[in-house]
């Protein structure tokens with residue numbers, strides 16, 4: 001009893017410090033993707049854990065074509081985590097898992113969509129509301145407007161056309177469009193991102209969505225969103241289109257927006273991950289993060 005009272009007193013005396021020292025619990029989902037998720041999930045995990053702000057668990061779905069019984073035993077405990085990060089682009093999840101995930105985000109759970117996670121689930125209405133816009137999988141004008149930025153203004157283009165396009169991979173400049181948001185506050189307004197796909201012509205319901213950063217597309221000549229935030233019910237969603245391969249993610253700029261975006265989706269603020277790293281990239285020079293054993297993928301040669 002005395003020990004309990006002492007513990008209670010300690011908690012009362014130092015509630016803020018106790019809260020600050022508790023890392024944010026993150027769940028990464030992978031298991032199917034038209035990308036090398038086996039190589040990119042370890043980079044996502046490293047990006048988060050090296051900040052000291054997060055503890056990360058990974059839930060891997062059954063592989064493509066797995067029997068129904070395998071899916072029945074895949075039931076991630078979303079509510080044990082402050083935020084879920086998707087590195088998944090594949091078969092539909094079982095209906096019970098979809099419903100559970102919808103309720104989790106509606107109720108205030110955080111969600112972060114990375115690169116081809118926005119290709120997934122073209123038929124899942126609530127998921128498309130969460131990501132705001134997506135690409136491929138039959139998406140077109142019926143999915144919603146194509147979003148882009150021109151002269152600092154947001155355009156919602158409703159003309160017919162497919163959703164989702166990209167040209168050959170290259171390095172490109174990420175440009176901040178909203179420097180007031182906690183995720184982008186204090187970041188340089190332009191920086192050079194490592195070789196990656198520059199997604200364009202993304203379409204979707206795009207409700208309650210803010211574009212934080214863009215890059216000028218070689219295909220459309222418009223500023224295409226690559227960092228967005230979406231409010232979905234009580235839940236906060238951060239959506240980045242960056243991160244085609246491990247070499248695209250091993251970029252100090254990518255690390256920083258992922259850390260900040262995951263913290264914001266989890267808590268609504270950026271405090272633990274707000275410090276700007278000394279090796280943040282500049283507009284002229286990328287900043288590669290070293291991770292032992294990576295990159296496991298080789299970028300295509302420049303054309």
Ligand SMILES: [Zn+2]
Pocket residue numbers: 035115116197243244245
């Ligand atoms: Zn890709």
